[in-house]
Amino acid sequence: MTVGIDAMAIHAGKLRLDLAETFAPAMDESPEKYTEGLGLHASSFPDVHEDIVTMGANAAHQLMERKGLEPADIGRIDVATESAFDNSKPVSTYIAGCLEKVFEDDFHHANKGERKFACISGTQSLDDAYNWIRAGRNRGRSALVIATDTALYARGDAGEATQGAGAVAMLIGEDPDLVELSVEQGFGSADETDFLKPNQQFPSVDGKRSVQVYLARMREALEDYESVAGRVHPDDFRFGPFHTPFPGMVRKAAMLAYRHLTRDTEIEDELEPELGRQPHPDEFDDESAYHDAVREYMDALKGTDQYRAWYDRTIEPTLDIARHVGNWYTGSVHVARLSALRRAREDRLDAAGERLLVGSYGSGAQAEIHTETVQENWDEELAALDIDDQLEARRDISFEEYEAIHDAHNHAKDDEFEALTTPSGEFVRDGQGPMNERTYRYVE
Ligand code: CAA
Numbered sequence: 001m002t003v004g005i006d007a008m009a010i011h012a013g014k015l016r017l018d019l020a021e022t023f024a025p026a027m028d029e030s031p032e033k034y035t036e037g038l039g040l041h042a043s044s045f046p047d048v049h050e051d052i053v054t055m056g057a058n059a060a061h062q063l064m065e066r067k068g069l070e071p072a073d074i075g076r077i078d079v080a081t082e083s084a085f086d087n088s089k090p091v092s093t094y095i096a097g098c099l100e101k102v103f104e105d106d107f108h109h110a111n112k113g114e115r116k117f118a119c120i121s122g123t124q125s126l127d128d129a130y131n132w133i134r135a136g137r138n139r140g141r142s143a144l145v146i147a148t149d150t151a152l153y154a155r156g157d158a159g160e161a162t163q164g165a166g167a168v169a170m171l172i173g174e175d176p177d178l179v180e181l182s183v184e185q186g187f188g189s190a191d192e193t194d195f196l197k198p199n200q201q202f203p204s205v206d207g208k209r210s211v212q213v214y215l216a217r218m219r220e221a222l223e224d225y226e227s228v229a230g231r232v233h234p235d236d237f238r239f240g241p242f243h244t245p246f247p248g249m250v251r252k253a254a255m256l257a258y259r260h261l262t263r264d265t266e267i268e269d270e271l272e273p274e275l276g277r278q279p280h281p282d283e284f285d286d287e288s289a290y291h292d293a294v295r296e297y298m299d300a301l302k303g304t305d306q307y308r309a310w311y312d313r314t315i316e317p318t319l320d321i322a323r324h325v326g327n328w329y330t331g332s333v334h335v336a337r338l339s340a341l342r343r344a345r346e347d348r349l350d351a352a353g354e355r356l357l358v359g360s361y362g363s364g365a366q367a368e369i370h371t372e373t374v375q376e377n378w379d380e381e382l383a384a385l386d387i388d389d390q391l392e393a394r395r396d397i398s399f400e401e402y403e404a405i406h407d408a409h410n411h412a413k414d415d416e417f418e419a420l421t422t423p424s425g426e427f428v429r430d431g432q433g434p435m436n437e438r439t440y441r442y443v444e
Helices: 019-027 031-038 052-067 091-099 121-134 158-162 207-229 247-262 266-275 287-302 305-314 329-346 378-383 387-393 399-408
Strands: 003-012 015-018 042-045 074-080 111-115 142-151 164-174 179-189 355-362 366-374 426-432 438-443
Touching: 003 052, 003 121, 003 329, 003 366, 003 387, 015 019, 015 399, 019 031, 019 158, 019 399, 031 158, 031 247, 052 074, 052 091, 052 142, 052 164, 052 426, 052 438, 074 091, 074 121, 091 111, 091 142, 091 438, 111 121, 121 142, 121 164, 121 179, 121 329, 121 355, 121 366, 142 329, 164 329, 179 207, 207 247, 207 355, 207 366, 247 266, 247 287, 247 305, 266 287, 266 305, 329 355, 329 366, 329 378
Parallel strands: 042 164, 074 111, 074 142
Antiparallel strands: 003 164, 003 179, 015 042, 142 164, 179 366, 355 366, 426 438
16 A cells, blocks of 8 residues: 655745844844855744644645545544644644634544644654554545644744744645655654753753754664665665755755765765775774764765765755745654755656655654655646745745734733734634634635
8 A cells, every 4th residue: 555645735924034134134143144054044934813723724725625625535633733832722623623614514533633742743743644544544534734833932042043934734645646655764762952842932942952963863763764774875865855944954964964875885985085984983092083083074075076966966955945934843844845846846857756865853852764755646736836926925024023023922922913914815813712712713
């Protein structure tokens, strides 16, 4: 049985903060720190009437309409988020409630839940849906997986540079049109305190450590994947979509991955006259000498034609969207997959049958590596997406508007703010009910 992602849709927050033009000057920083260092040009932000429910419901609505689905076709709704506002009632019930306002039927026989493990929970929800279908418990129905987040940091936190907001909806089913998921998976998981939100809205982050933990867990996951699937060669896959908190992070991960994947291959042989062999720990008396040698090797590897060509072909295309939307946490790796396939379409690549090496990551911390195989109808699916229209339609905000929008989404502040955009054909948040529940309506 082939199981995987049948279709995807996104909903980007409707506001756009230009990092180089608007944010950098206000922070008294160089624009290049954003565009070159972090690799980010802009972040998507949610307008006042948007939140994780509206963005998730809007993406799911678009997906269901496009695929001609009714609620009876959906047997599961799993929401992945790290921006939940309720410790008991799952976001999936709110989203189902929204969708029931526009569909005649209801989702009363769909199993609903919410997954939490920082950014990796989007991929964990895919895994849950995959297992449910492979176990034969789906009664021919598909699963709706929705990764939705408002990735906001406290004002003044270094993470403020990497914010974003958006949702990705994915339909998981048998004989998928987009990608098939591999049975093989690898995990790298450890108890870490790099990024967490202990009952608080904005994260506590040890930024520099979070970067190191990302790299360490990804490496473990890759080795674990190889232990079940066999060694991976850099040319085994066409694209490598990774979790992308900011493109600069993926640049670091790609470098490490390439060193690992080329070890003892013909590529290492080819590079030997220029770089020597890769350093091995047992060749050194102490750890710091080994680390210095690795750093030196990596610096030289970065400049080689072989690495540049691999990076430009395999990794760079996965970053096209992230550069303009920032971090969507649980949706981020799924945006990277879309980005790669969108580039494949632009380049008229015959991608059917090509493989993707997908690297998901969640702070706290866990990484997962699996592979995906692009399906025959991928091109048609991509053609149906409106990513560019959504990104272009966003309203640019000034720094003062950014400050007000950040306050509008801050749970500790209860000032009223006017929305900056006029909703049309979308779900909006319209208030608070008697039990403190959030309320929503559909605006025609
Ligand atoms: N021109 C070119 N490059 C410049 C520059 C300039 N003028 N100024 C700075 N840079 C470069 C820096 O050299 C640096 O690049 P390298 O790391 O390659 O050296 C980069 O721009 C960023 O500069 P800083 O390191 O000085 O930036 P910072 O200290 O202000 O913050 C950060 C960076 C720690 C990542 C911060 O944004 C942060 O805390 N982000 C949130 C945490 C995060 O995203 N961590 C990623 C891993 S965890 C994860 O993936 C989960 C998740 O989604 C949160």
